[in-house]
Amino acid sequence: MADYQEIIASYRGTPGGIIEAYHAVQREYNYIPAEAVKEAAGVFGLSEAQAYGVATFYSYLSVEPRGRYIIRMCESAPCHIAGAEEVIQAFEHALGIKVGETTADGKFTLELTECVGQCQGTPVITINSQPYAGVSAEQVPAILAQCK
Amino acid sequence: MAEEMRVVLRNYGKIDPLNIDDYINAGGYKALEKARSMSQADVIAEVRKSNLRGRGGAGFNAGMKWNFAYGVQADQKYVICNADEGEPGTYKDRIIMENDPHAVFEGMAICGYAIGANKGYIYCRGEYPYVVDLLNQAIAQAKAKGVLGEFDIEVRMGAGAYVCGEETALIESIEGHRGEPRYKPPFPPVSGLWGKPTIVNNVETFANVAQIIEKGGDWYAGLGAASYPGTKVLTLTGDVVNRTVIEVPTNTTIREVIFGFGGGIRDGKKFKAVQIGGTSGGFIPESLLDTPIDFDSMTAIGAVLGSGAVFVMDETRDIVDVVERIAGFFEHESCGKCAPCREGTMRMYELMKKVKSGKGTVKDIELMKKLGGVMSVACLCGLGQAAPSPVLTTITHFRADYDAKLQ
Numbered sequence: 001m002a003d004y005q006e007i008i009a010s011y012r013g014t015p016g017g018i019i020e021a022y023h024a025v026q027r028e029y030n031y032i033p034a035e036a037v038k039e040a041a042g043v044f045g046l047s048e049a050q051a052y053g054v055a056t057f058y059s060y061l062s063v064e065p066r067g068r069y070i071i072r073m074c075e076s077a078p079c080h081i082a083g084a085e086e087v088i089q090a091f092e093h094a095l096g097i098k099v100g101e102t103t104a105d106g107k108f109t110l111e112l113t114e115c116v117g118q119c120q121g122t123p124v125i126t127i128n129s130q131p132y133a134g135v136s137a138e139q140v141p142a143i144l145a146q147c148k
Numbered sequence: 149m150a151e152e153m154r155v156v157l158r159n160y161g162k163i164d165p166l167n168i169d170d171y172i173n174a175g176g177y178k179a180l181e182k183a184r185s186m187s188q189a190d191v192i193a194e195v196r197k198s199n200l201r202g203r204g205g206a207g208f209n210a211g212m213k214w215n216f217a218y219g220v221q222a223d224q225k226y227v228i229c230n231a232d233e234g235e236p237g238t239y240k241d242r243i244i245m246e247n248d249p250h251a252v253f254e255g256m257a258i259c260g261y262a263i264g265a266n267k268g269y270i271y272c273r274g275e276y277p278y279v280v281d282l283l284n285q286a287i288a289q290a291k292a293k294g295v296l297g298e299f300d301i302e303v304r305m306g307a308g309a310y311v312c313g314e315e316t317a318l319i320e321s322i323e324g325h326r327g328e329p330r331y332k333p334p335f336p337p338v339s340g341l342w343g344k345p346t347i348v349n350n351v352e353t354f355a356n357v358a359q360i361i362e363k364g365g366d367w368y369a370g371l372g373a374a375s376y377p378g379t380k381v382l383t384l385t386g387d388v389v390n391r392t393v394i395e396v397p398t399n400t401t402i403r404e405v406i407f408g409f410g411g412g413i414r415d416g417k418k419f420k421a422v423q424i425g426g427t428s429g430g431f432i433p434e435s436l437l438d439t440p441i442d443f444d445s446m447t448a449i450g451a452v453l454g455s456g457a458v459f460v461m462d463e464t465r466d467i468v469d470v471v472e473r474i475a476g477f478f479e480h481e482s483c484g485k486c487a488p489c490r491e492g493t494m495r496m497y498e499l500m501k502k503v504k505s506g507k508g509t510v511k512d513i514e515l516m517k518k519l520g521g522v523m524s525v526a527c528l529c530g531l532g533q534a535a536p537s538p539v540l541t542t543i544t545h546f547r548a549d550y551d552a553k554l555q
Contacts, residue, residue, distance in 0.1 A: 015323070015324075015342070016304075016322050016323040016324030016325075017324060018324040019304070019305070019307055019321065019324055020304065020305065022307070023274070023305055023307065044324060053326055054324065054325060054326055057309065057326040057327060057483075058274070058306075058307030058308050058309050058327070059307070059308035059309065060274040060275070060306075060307040060308030060309075061307050061308070075473070075476075076236035076237070076427065076473075076477060077236055077237065077423075077427055077459060077470055077473055077474055077477070078236060078237045078385040078386055078459055080470065080473045081386060081387070081461065081465060081470060113275075113308070114234070114236060114308075114310060114477060114480065114481065115234060115235070115236035115237065115238070115427075116275045117233055117234075117238065117239040117242050117273070117275060117276065118239060119236075119237050119238070119239055119383060119385040119391070119457075120239065120383070120385075120391050120392060120393070121391070122385060122386075122391070126275070129275070129277050129278075
């Protein structure tokens, strides 16, 4: 795993690059550790409060540890009427966790999201940003089985 | 039935987006060459003459916007492509970028030449990492071919904030800050990214530009509706038979979109409502379906064209349930900078939850109308100003759904 210090340092010369740096850290760690926020503050010349403010403003970024597989269920109106609620309940049931939680083995995190722009096949989930369109509650066990 | 008209999606399905030669062989980058043989003022005049208006939702005349930035003296100017497509039910910009990225680059480069900018950014939403990869590959090909000349394009990734579709919030985000909208004026064409003159246009707007330069402003001005000429890319979602993407002239009616291109309502059910333009758009009843989709016709019926999302609901849908979900969306996406939006979206969501749960009264409906009226004038940016629209338009057109739940 690449060190967060190295990752952040590689964006030092990018004006306004803190968000790009956070994305890069998150690609490695699945979240942004507190030390990485502190590091980013130093590299980009911000106070720690400002760096934390940026990290927590954006819903795609997380400062809390998350699982290896981040499952996000779209809850925007087109997915809502297509049965998003049943799908999220099926995930909660299958994983034994509620939305916002991570399984004890650190494998899965379940989150809600707003529209992910794949509305040709509602309802939509993403697993580590990969979209799955037209998902039904019945498909949930098979989808989870694909995550090794 | 009316026909599709492909201007923006002219190369859709015809070229390999990751083979720049395909784009060039289809006539690509000739318009940029032509623009560079014209004076900057003439390029802007041509775009003004076309009456191309912003495709992201605000509908501002693109050539006029460019002219503001052109007229400002500065050591550096910027061109930003707004690809932070976050409007629920919208995926047109993804379709454009995935299928024809160079059409977007060419439009940006023409804008850069016209206003005197040598640097462009594409701010692409974080939910599309696969699009970011594709854009970066296509940019590398354009650089290797040298077609962009001195004009440089860099892709920046958003991180899941709907408000960053607002141009000054987007600029804040590129600068590495929280994506909170700025006070205006000054507007970005005068003082935008790092305080420099900046043009922010939507993906679809830029994808029109090369065609305008190639075929002329008069040609474009003659397409579709006179006051908002050209085509619009629409994404059809909800209870419509064909959940798909189409591009139609702007004088096409809503009825043609839903019952012609969309194939009507699923499962033999009846139409109840359509929300156009994204989740902040007004809800439209059957009686207004013969309205053309152009910007001004939509505004005249209290709706918007917005991003071009077309969200169809059949007779079985509970409007209060859908609008409560939408109110929850705005409560979540409000950035919190201004009080009317921060507090207003929260109270509106509370009231909608109360009505949905059967505990609401006529007084709550009146309160929502009053609150919505205040938000639409007092909020700092378009997010808060438009947020009450689904509530207000459904109270007007679908009052029976509310009354059925009141105490």
